[in-house]
Amino acid sequence: MYISITKQHLNNNFSQSSSDFVDYLEKENEGVLPEMQEPFFNQTTDEIPPEQVIKEIDGNTAKLKKVEPKFYSLTINPSQSELKAINNDPELLKKYVREVMKDYAASFHRDQPVTVDDIKYFAKIEYERTFKGFDREIRENQPYRVQIVRLENDIRKVERGELTGNVVAMHKKIAELKSEIPHKLEGKPIEQGMKKPGFQTHVHIIVSRKDASNRYSLSPGSKYMGSVSKLNGKMVKRGFNRDLFYKRAEKTFDTLFNYKRNFVETYEARKSYLKDPHHYFAHLLGLPTNERSAAFKILGKAGVRVPQVNIPTNKVQMALKTIKQFKKAMDLARSSSSIGI
Template sequence: MLIKIQTSIKADGNKGSSYALATYLEKYDVEKEKNSLEQGKLPEARSGFFDHTNDNLTKSEVVNAIDTNKKGLGKKDCKFYALTIAPSSEELKHIIKNITQKSIKNLSELNPKELEKLEEELKNYTRAIMDSYAAHFKRKGLNKGTQLVYAGKVEHFREYKGTDDLVTKGIKKVGDKKPGLNTHIHVIVARKDSNMKYKLSPLANEKGSEKNSILNGKKVQRGFDRTLFSIKAEAIFDATFGFNREIENKVIYKIEASKNNDTEIKIEKDPELKQDLQKKLINNFIKFNNYEEELLKLSLTHKGLTNDYAKDESISDIDKKRKQRKFNKYKP
């Protein structure tokens, strides 16, 4: 699962209108229309955008909603942000198997109703993510996606870029569609909440919590912890779709392992002890970043989400297990 939050070069760093970005997100609808007309067929209706409660929103409705929701923002302020929610191929296969009982490699293997059901599942997952997005700012009374102004769009393709290896080698051309399952969701979300009370910036880097952040004598939330947001999005996916994610595929583990903190884990031969060390690595990360309370809340609000980080064994406990295993191995 990849969650990406950014401004857009197509919209002058999001300081102006969302029109250019919304137009860009309709590129595959336009392509389908063009192909139909070239074949002498009547084009299908555009798939449209969705928000927290509605489907089939037009581009003009989206642009109007985003662009008019900017009270109190200056000319140089970002007016909106772009989110990309990209499940992995394995995650997509899992959802599709749940829906169709099929194991597929390409979306062409789905019939129209199955494809529609996949899109419906991903829209509802996105809505759950946007609930989490709203609450993640920790503003008083802000905890639901209905309190945001946003629009999402499901895309099923990814294209080769000029920097891709297959393009530089002349095997593929820029714009060629990549094979496999590449379905993902784009979201345009306004900087201000729907009541235009709060300025919400997911790109604010400073971390903090209410207990150690004081402004004018009041406790405040500082910044938007994008790492924790990604952890939550992954956990919500697993709970929603019943996805059994291996420890080494969890975003927390990947972050810590990338810091070369997994040397001892790599050389451990015993599977159970290896898993204990993996959990210890994750627990260290959670404690260091003060994530315990947030992850506990998440496990309580999403049924089916197991808190498999709860097991907190010390390295000495793990060493004792090692010694006991060796003793049992050679025990007559």
């Protein structure tokens, strides 16, 4: 599970309104019959039109300054394994989102407990993802594409008389490169913009910065995890505990759907990897054989190339070079959000 929290963009290219973001989330509904479109939903309602989302988010900004974000975006990205566990069922995913938003509310540090009823949010399920430049498939196909484009340009120059060369040989070389290109989808080389195969279902959530009563600020972007400060002469609690939220969100999924989570899928593993990759790798290698095999399989599907070398399991004897190779592969997978690590 990979969950991200992002504040509203407020530079000159973005509107103060939530309309730009809502329009972006409507992209999969373009050209689709009304009865087949995916609507917004919240804690109590399944079908909410985009116009209502904009009106409610934009109208819930009392006393916020122009430079302050009016809303935050949460993105919930279940893994292929997690989606398979719920049969990619949108109703089960909605059920999960509604439970996660309870976890989100409970992660605020306030004098009075925050509940989901205090949160104004709207969620939307999307079913597609496209390949982007940072994806492993695009990066590894790129050297072949560069050669193919260069040859195609040379052929045009030869045909215009600007260059001498054997066009037949150039076409043959292009055919060879196309056959050798490492990543294909239905026989075609994978390019940016192509839809990714398999389950790609994920959820976008737009959450108001202000509580549902439009009186209090509930910012998940606060740098404080949980502290007490003086406000108008009174000591008050403040902050949002992201660490707690991510742990609860993971546990909620596992509990709801009886999901048996592998070590590499856990939030604790993500933290271990970021803070101490040596410890992470040692733990990974120390897993029981079946779990370790499953872990490497999960990583492989996420685009992480596990080093194919004889790696000793003793922590002291671990090869530093191998760990660095593994960390580099993991960083690439994280940058493409292909795995929640």
